[in-house]
Amino acid sequence: MTTPDHASGWANPPRPTELAHRLLEGVLKPGDHAIDATCGNGHDTLFLARQVGAAGRVLAFDVQAAAIGSARHLVEEYGVGSQVSFVLESHARLAEHTAPGACAAVMFNLGYLPGADREVITRSEETLPALAAATVALRPGGWLCVVCYPGHRGGDDEAAEVERWMEGLTPSGWRVARYGMLGTRKPAPFLLVAVKPG
Numbered sequence: 216m217t218t219p220d221h222a223s224g225w226a227n228p229p230r231p232t233e234l235a236h237r238l239l240e241g242v243l244k245p246g247d248h249a250i251d252a253t254c255g256n257g258h259d260t261l262f263l264a265r266q267v268g269a270a271g272r273v274l275a276f277d278v279q280a281a282a283i284g285s286a287r288h289l290v291e292e293y294g295v296g297s298q299v300s301f302v303l304e305s306h307a308r309l310a311e312h313t314a315p316g317a318c319a320a321v322m323f324n325l326g327y328l329p330g331a332d333r334e335v336i337t338r339s340e341e342t343l344p345a346l347a348a349a350t351v352a353l354r355p356g357g358w359l360c361v362v363c364y365p366g367h368r369g370g371d372d373e374a375a376e377v378e379r380w381m382e383g384l385t386p387s388g389w390r391v392a393r394y395g396m397l398g399t400r401k402p403a404p405f406l407l408v409a410v411k412p413g
């Protein structure tokens with residue numbers, strides 16, 4: 216992960232995954248609880264674990280044992296493994312593992328695991344119930360961050376459905392935003408954020 220050089224500013228607009236980290240830095244405090252709903256290789260898990268510190272808790276879901284293996288390796292390498300619990304289950308079962316209103320942030324990074332089986336992709340049948348469970352797990356003022364990947368098979372539909380679903384939170388008082396690059400050759404990944412009414 217690159218970090219902004221405050222002396223010279225950003226050379227380019229940040230990638231959605233990077234922007235999610237920069238936004239959540241202003242939200243997460245030591246001792247907080249957070250969830251990585253798609254741990255993959257563990258970059259978001261590591262970020263969350265460092266933000267919440269030894270007094271905090273991070274729950275990280277993935278359906279692939281190989282993903283959890285490499286994520287576990289990463290957080291241990293950085294000495295923050297003790298605050299992370301890995302769950303080798305679908306994030307659709309998130310509610311079974313979390314107390315309502317306890318969480319400061321929930322992150323989703325959709326699509327497939329880079330370098331692994333491209334058939335194992337997140338699917339809206341599971342993503343949408345998991346997002347609904349995440350809204351319950353979050354505390355008032357908690358943040359839901361979702362990086363969507365149009366531009367791969369299955370990804371376009373999922374990205375569109377997730378965007379529609381997130382927009383549907385606004386009548387109940389959630390503040391929802393979408394960030395992504397314009398003018399790219401292929402549809403660019405984008406970040407959706409939703410802040411729970413406080």
Ligand code: SAH
Nearest residue numbers: 253255277278282305306325326327328337
């Ligand atoms: N597209 C991102 C990486 C996404 S990784 C990038 O390019 O960097 C997405 C992860 O979600 C994968 O590791 C995959 O195994 C996991 N996943 C897929 N379906 C899931 C589910 N139902 N519950 C939890 N994790 C899931």
